[in-house]
Amino acid sequence: xxxxxxxxxxxxxxxxxxxxxxxxxxxxxxxxxxxxxxxxxxxxxxxxxxxxxxxxxxxxxxxxxxxxxxxxxxxxxxxxxxxxxxxxxxxxxxxxxxxxxxxxxxxxxxxxxxxxxxxxxxxxxxxxxxxxxxxxxxxxxxxxxxxxxxxxxxxxxxxxxxxxxxxxxx
Numbered sequence: 001x002x003x004x005x006x007x008x009x010x011x012x013x014x015x016x017x018x019x020x021x022x023x024x025x026x027x028x029x030x031x032x033x034x035x036x037x038x039x040x041x042x043x044x045x046x047x048x049x050x051x052x053x054x055x056x057x058x059x060x061x062x063x064x065x066x067x068x069x070x071x072x073x074x075x076x077x078x079x080x081x082x083x084x085x086x087x088x089x090x091x092x093x094x095x096x097x098x099x100x101x102x103x104x105x106x107x108x109x110x111x112x113x114x115x116x117x118x119x120x121x122x123x124x125x126x127x128x129x130x131x132x133x134x135x136x137x138x139x140x141x142x143x144x145x146x147x148x149x150x151x152x153x154x155x156x157x158x159x160x161x162x163x164x165x166x167x168x169x170x
Contacts, residue, residue: 005124005161007059014120017058020070021051027073039147056091056115059122064165078110082164088130091115091122100153104140106130114158126158 009017025046028035035046057079061068064082071077078086088110092098100114110130116123133139139151 005063006121007063007124008121009055009059009062009119013058013062014055016070017054017068018051020072021054022047023072024054025050031073033073052091052093052117052119053089055119056117056122057089059115060087060089060113060124060161063124063161076107085164086110087127088112089115091117093117098155100125100128100155100158102128102130102133102151102153104134104149104151106134108134111164112153113161114153114155124161125155126160127164128153128158 025043027033035041041049058068061080064080066080066082068080079089080087086107086109088106090100090102090112091114094116098114098116100112102112106112108131111127112130113127114125116125133151133153139153140149141152142149143152
């Protein structure tokens with residue numbers, strides 16, 4: 001897979017990302033918006049995942065050397081815009097079988113970046129264009145859970161992030 005990129009966030013970056021992650025959860029509750037897809041995690045689990053996600057977004061922006069736009073509950077808007085590319089960031093804490101998750105209703109031609117959360121360090125494992133998997137059966141699974149199917153992309157097939165950063169994307 002090539003080089004892995006590790007980004008370390010400072011205390012200010014982690015504090016602002018954590019606050020944004022919490023705000024996203026509380027705004028969803030305030031507006032009676034569910035996480036969808038039959039998600040049944042606890043409030044603490046939602047807060048943990050939301051903070052982790054926002055930390056990962058900040059780490060990717062820092063790696064790409066662009067300012068992070070702190071935003072809250074804006075639906076299908078990309079997490080990051082980089083050189084006119086729409087980027088969605090997906091994070092997970094280390095577990096036995098990590099994979100990048102893409103939902104079937106995802107937008108086509110968006111870049112999905114996978115980040116492993118080892119706060120304060122974040123390992124950017126790579127990326128894939130959503131169009132590579134959308135509309136196909138490969139990697140489609142429900143993990144044996146009572147939830148809609150999603151694409152579970154193996155990390156070893158992701159393209160290294162430095163190729164995105166170092167290229168001349170339009």
